[in-house]
Amino acid sequence: MTIHHAKKFRDRTMTILCKLDELAVADGRQLQEICALGGTRNTNRILARIESDGYLRSFRRQQKVYVLSKKGREVIGSDRKVSSGYLEHALIRNDIYLALGMPTDWRIEAPVTYTGKYNRKYRIIPDVITTVKSRLMFIEVDRAQRIQENRKKIELYADLQARYYRKTMKSPPAVRFYTVSDVRAEKLRRIVREVNAMDVEVLKI
Numbered sequence: 001m002t003i004h005h006a007k008k009f010r011d012r013t014m015t016i017l018c019k020l021d022e023l024a025v026a027d028g029r030q031l032q033e034i035c036a037l038g039g040t041r042n043t044n045r046i047l048a049r050i051e052s053d054g055y056l057r058s059f060r061r062q063q064k065v066y067v068l069s070k071k072g073r074e075v076i077g078s079d080r081k082v083s084s085g086y087l088e089h090a091l092i093r094n095d096i097y098l099a100l101g102m103p104t105d106w107r108i109e110a111p112v113t114y115t116g117k118y119n120r121k122y123r124i125i126p127d128v129i130t131t132v133k134s135r136l137m138f139i140e141v142d143r144a145q146r147i148q149e150n151r152k153k154i155e156l157y158a159d160l161q162a163r164y165y166r167k168t169m170k171s172p173p174a175v176r177f178y179t180v181s182d183v184r185a186e187k188l189r190r191i192v193r194e195v196n197a198m199d200v201e202v203l204k205i
Contacts, residue, residue: 056069154177
């Protein structure tokens with residue numbers, strides 16, 4: 001490998017490691033598109049090399065799913081650890097990231113706090129906070145969450161939106177629930193109607 005090719009591979013490796021740290025988990029197809037790795041054969045070759053160098057760990061699903069290894073986390077200064085039970089949820093989140101055009105401010109699981117009735121402090125942790133068409137958006141991935149837990153979250157979002165609007169007279173942050181079945185989608189839409197949320201939309205993936 002020439003010096004030029006070695007540097008190119010190191011730069012590409014760092015790009016992949018940093019993107020994996022941002023997303024937590026990704027499969028080969030997602031990394032191929034997100035990091036512009038070319039064709040499938042080239043993508044597999046690159047990821048296999050990085051894994052053999054000890055920077056990645058993989059899990060076998062329909063295709064390989066990658067996370068940073070301890071060595072990979074150390075080289076980019078990350079302390080994010082990922083459990084195997086979290087993989088499917090994160091992969092769905094990545095597909096939403098791609099569908100939205102890969103927003104530059106994709107923040108996963110960042111807490112949001114606001115002051116509610118009687119000056120009580122409330123805390124919500126969306127799956128993602130991002131900006132779409134200049135508007136702040138909270139994204140939730142609903143795969144196997146208990147409906148009652150989703151109700152509590154929708155109620156909090158509805159309260160936050162109403163208070164934001166009353167205080168600023170501007171459109172509040174949008175909320176999007178992405179769910180995996182028509183049955184779950186209908187249950188969530190019913191809750192949205194019941195709590196009279198300003199802008200909470202339920203979408204089937």
